[in-house]
Amino acid sequence: MTAQASQPLVGIIMGSQSDWATMQHAADTLRALGVPFEAEVVSAHRTPDKLFRYAETARERGIAVIIAGAGGAAHLPGMCASKTSLPVLGVPVQSQALNGLDSLLSIVQMPAGVPVGTLAIGKAGAVNAALLATQIVSTAHPRFVEAIETFRQQQTDKVLENPIPGAQ
Numbered sequence: 001m002t003a004q005a006s007q008p009l010v011g012i013i014m015g016s017q018s019d020w021a022t023m024q025h026a027a028d029t030l031r032a033l034g035v036p037f038e039a040e041v042v043s044a045h046r047t048p049d050k051l052f053r054y055a056e057t058a059r060e061r062g063i064a065v066i067i068a069g070a071g072g073a074a075h076l077p078g079m080c081a082s083k084t085s086l087p088v089l090g091v092p093v094q095s096q097a098l099n100g101l102d103s104l105l106s107i108v109q110m111p112a113g114v115p116v117g118t119l120a121i122g123k124a125g126a127v128n129a130a131l132l133a134t135q136i137v138s139t140a141h142p143r144f145v146e147a148i149e150t151f152r153q154q155q156t157d158k159v160l161e162n163p164i165p166g167a168q
């Protein structure tokens with residue numbers, strides 16, 4: 001498990017070490033916003049008992065939002081959501097065989113009653129999961145509001161300060 005120094009508020013889990021190339025973008029984003037998190041490999045298929053333990057104990061350990069990334073038959077976010085009442089954000093990892101469409105459909109098509117907030121495939125989904133997790137956490141921890149607003153402003157400034165090269 002990797003974790004930031006203070007008590008983690010966001011839990012990042014992923015189905016395999018191979019998902020880290022994608023999920024590290026969620027970790028980097030949370031780090032940049034100053035949100036304490038933990039990150040761990042938890043597989044719905046290869047370590048189902050660990051998944052159940054993780055989901056069942058997350059709230060009592062202080063976790064407020066879980067980000068779950070998986071690829072292919074991506075059952076991790078949905079199974080995690082079925083074992084906790086914490087909000088679960090799902091990140092479809094871009095699979096080699098089907099480019100992540102398999103991951104997306106596996107995560108997004110949850111039955112009514114067990115929601116998973118599904119993000120985009122790949123890096124954009126991982127970054128946005130971290131931003132959305134921070135926005136959720138900021139409702140109870142207002143210190144993160146400024147971090148989100150600063151990020152948005154910097155993003156806007158960056159676009160405005162970068163005209164198309166050679167277009168003038």
Ligand code: RP5
Nearest residue numbers: 015016018019070071072093
């Ligand atoms: C899923 O299978 C994982 O989330 C990963 O995206 C995919 C492939 O896993 P590895 O075979 O690379 O471990 O469970």
